[in-house]
Amino acid sequence: MTNFWLHPSLILMVGALLLPLVPRGIKKWYLLLVPILLFARILAISSAMQNGPFSTGIVKYLDWELTFGRVDRLSQVFGYIMSLMCILGTLYGVHVKDDKQHIAAWFYVAGSIGAIYAGDYITLFLFWELMAFSSVFLIWFRGRGESMAAGYRYLLVHVAGGLALLAGIVWHCKTQGSWAFNPLDVHHPTPAIYLIMIGFVLNAAVPPLHAWLPDAYGEATFNGSVFMCAFTTKTAVYALCRGFAGMEILVPLGVIMALYGVVYAVLENDCRRLLAYHIISQVGYMVAAVGLGTEMAINGACAHAFAHILYKGLLFMGCGSVLYMTGESKFTELGGLWKKMPWTFVFTLIGGLSISAFPLFSGFVSKSMIVSAGFEQHKLWVGFLLLLASAGTFLHTGLKVPYFIWFGKNQPKKATWDRAGEPPWNMVGAMAIAAFLCIFIGCYTPYLYKMLPYPEEAMKYLPYTSYHVSETLQILLFTGLGFFLLLKKLKPEAVISLDTDWFYRMGGRAFLKLARGPVQAVDTLVGELYRLAGLLPLMLTAKAAALFDNYIIDGLVDGVAKAISGVGRRLRFAQRGQMQQNLTFAFAVAAALIVAFIIYSIR
C-alpha cells in the first residue's frame, strides 16, 4: 500500500466481526457506536476533500492498481447519506438480539460504501458482489419458507447481473488497457459498455430486470427491508452517474420505470411490496436524470437519491413497524390502526408527503430538479410523464398506504388488533429522526444543495417559486380528490400481481417438470438399455469366467497340489531317522550327480 487510509467499510466489517464478542450489557451501545464511527470517518474524509478530489488507499496487486479510496463530490454525497442511513437503520433494529442480522446488514452497507469509493472496476466488482451476498441473508433471516425461496431468487438474479457486469468489465478493460472506473464513452457505446450497463441497471431495478426488488424487499425481515431499500438501487444510481451520464437510452428507461412502479402499486395488496414498486418508480427519476446528463440533471439524481434514502427508509420503517407489531402487511388484513399506532401513522405520512414531493418536504426540492432538467432540455414528454408519475406516487404512498392501514372501513382480526401498538422506543426514535430530516431538507435547501456534485449550479436552482409551488399543490391536491372519488375502485383485493419474475419462477418450475418428466424418462430408458445391453452380458461373462476359474484353473492348481502331495508322501518313506545317515545319503547322491556331470562334460 502506498499510503495508509482507513477505509470506512473496514470500520463496519471489523465492527461486525467483533460483535459476537461484545458483552450483552453494552451491545446496544456498541451497535450504535460503530455506525456513528463510520459517519465520523465520512465527515473526516469530507474535510480532507476541502482542497479538492483525491485518490488514496492505492494497492498494487499483480498487474493491477486497485484504488479503494477515490474521493470526490459525487462519491462523498453518497457516502454521507449511506453512513447516515446506517445509523438510522441500526437504531431502528437495535433491539434485535440476533447478532447475525446486524452482521449481515453491516457487511451489506460496507459493500455499498466500498463500491462508492472504488476507483477501479475490480474493487467496484468485489464490493458489488459483497453487497449481493450479504444482503440475501436479510431476506433469509425472516425464516419463512417463502423468504428462503425469495432469497434464492434474489441471489440468482444478482449473480446473473454480476456475471454480465464482470464480462463487460473484462472486455472493456482489456480493449481499453485500463481498469480505472471513469465516465464511459456513452455516445459510442460498445457491446462491453452495454454489458456493464446491464449489470448496473439490474441493480437499479430497471424493467424488465426489476422483479427481484418487490419479491425480495417484501419478504425481508422488518428491519432488513429498511437497509435494503436504501443501498442496492442507490449504489447502482451512483455507478450510473459515474459511468453513464448522458446515455440517451436511460431517459426512456427511467420514464418507463417511473410509470411502471405506479401501475403495479395500484394493484398491490402488500404495503411493503407497494413501497418496493415505488422504489422502482422513484429510481426511475434518477435513471432518467442520468440519461439527461446535464449538471442540473446529475445534481437532481444525487439530490433525489439522498432524499429518497431517507423518506423510503422512513416509509419502510413505518410499514415495518406495522408488520413487527401486528404480524400483518396486507391491506386486506389491516385498517383503523390510528387508535393503536398514531405516531407511526404520522411518521409514515411524513414519508408519504416527502416521496410525493409536497412543498416543505424533501422530495419537493430534489425531484423537481430532475423534472426541470427535462423541461430545460426541451424534452417535454419527459417532464409531463414524470409529473404524471408524481401524481401516482401521492396516490399510493401518500394516500393509499396511510388510508388503508390506519383508516379505511376494513377491520383487522381480533388477534391483529390486540397485538397492535406503538413499536419500541428505538423504532419510534429512528422514525422521528428520519421524519425530521425529511422536513429539514425540504425547508432548508442549502444543507443538501451544497453537498451536490455541482454546488454552484444547485445553489442557482430555486424550488420555491410561486409557479412551482402552485403547480405541485394543484397536481397533488387534485390527485387527492381523485383518490376519494375513486376510492371504491382502489379497495384492496386479496390477490397478487404477476410480474416479469413469472418468467423465471415458472420457467424454473417448467425446467423441473422437464427434468422430472422427459429427462428422467430418457435417463431411465438409458439405464434400462445399459442394464440389458451392457450389464446382463457383463454378468454372463463374469459367470462364465467364474466357472472357468472354478473348474479349469482351480482344478489344474488343485491337481498339481495333489500330485506334489502324493510325491511328498512317497518320498517320506525314503527318509531315514538319523541325521548322519541322511547327510551321507544326500552327499552320495550329490557326488554321483557331479561325477556324472564331469563324465558327460569330458565326452
Place this chain on the structure above:
Amino acid sequence: MKLVRLIEFLRNRLKTVIWVCCGVLALVVLCDAIPAMVDKQDAHTAAEHVPGFWALFGLIGCALIIILSKWYGHAGIMTREDYYEEKKDSEGADHD
C-alpha cells in the same frame, strides 16, 4: 393521548373537514388564476397558462392511473394469492 384525541376530533367533524378541503382546492385554483400570485413565466407550454391546468392534469392523471391500472390488473395480471405455491409454507416469526 393527545394525537389520538386530535384525530378523533377531526373524524367527528368529517363533513367540516371535507368542506375545508374543498375550500383549499378552490383556493389553490383561484391563486393559480391570479397573475399577481402565480407568475407563469416559468411555464413550459402555452397550455400551462390556462388557470387550473395542473389541477386538471392531477385529477385526470389520477383517474387514468387508477382505471388503466385496474383494467390491466383484471386483464389477467392479478391472480390468486397461492398462485406460486406448490406446498404450504412454514410459518415464520417476525419477532426477534
